Amino acid sequence: MKKxxxxxxxxxxxxxxxxxxxxxxxxxxxxxxxxxxxxxxxGGPSPQNLRKIWPVLPVGSLFAFFIVLGFQQAATVFTGNAFIAAQMVILFCLNGSMMFLARIVPGLGFIPGMFFGFASYFATLFGGFGPVPHDPVAALGACIAMNALGPLYAWLKERWSAPEGSKLSWQGWESKA
Structure with missing residues (x-):
């Protein structure tokens, strides 16, 4: 296959x-x-890196989902400063739990990948994306599916493209990248 x-x-x-x-x-x-x-x-889509990132992306999204559910429940009980304090406690406990999980479970140690999933979930939910806008469960499914595609896209990009900086020849057009 021509690159x-x-x-x-x-x-x-x-x-x-x-x-x-x-x-x-x-x-x-x-x-x-x-x-x-x-x-x-x-470092790129090596088998080792793919094994590190794919498992942690949904973990981050799942913890963000739990935070949203916690905030929603707290909103039914607290108001004002008490609600803000409740949000802080929920965030502290769940974020800390997520990071602790990364430390004790083999295969979940790539914490930045968790935060990629974490941030993607919040952007999906609050951006109104997914089959049901602003629905926490629909956002979770949409986010996990799309985060899973990112490393695949990285792998496809590497598989189908010529190495960076190489002399390329494509349909008679030559470029020194």
Whole structure:
């Protein structure tokens, strides 16, 4: 298979996220980009890195989901400063639990990946993305699915593109990248 310039491959993959974000599912394209970039930030889509990032992305999203549910429940009981304090306690306990889990469970030690999933969930929920806008459960499913695609996109980009900085030949056009 002839390798294409990295800019062509990455852009072609990026274009698919436009279709992903369309109704009726209205999936969050940035969740793909966050985990795609995260994969390259950790050194690229090697088998070792993929084994590190894929398990932790949904863990981060799940903990963000629990935080949202906790905040929603606290809002039915507390108001004003008491509600703010309750939110702080919920966030402290669940964030700390997530990080502790990363320390004690083999295979969940890539904490930045958890935070990629964590941030993607909040952006999905509060951005109104997913098949049911602002629904915590729908946002969780949409976020986990899209975060899972990011490392796959990183892998496809590497598989289909010529190495960075190499002399490329594509349909008669030559470039020194």
């Amino acid at each position: 294409l310039p990295a800019e062509i491959v990455a852009s072609a993959l990026a274009v698919t996220t436009v279709l992903i974000s369309l109704p009726p599912y209205h999936l969050p394209p940035w969740a793909i980009f966050i985990s795609w970039a995260g994969t390259f930030a950790m």
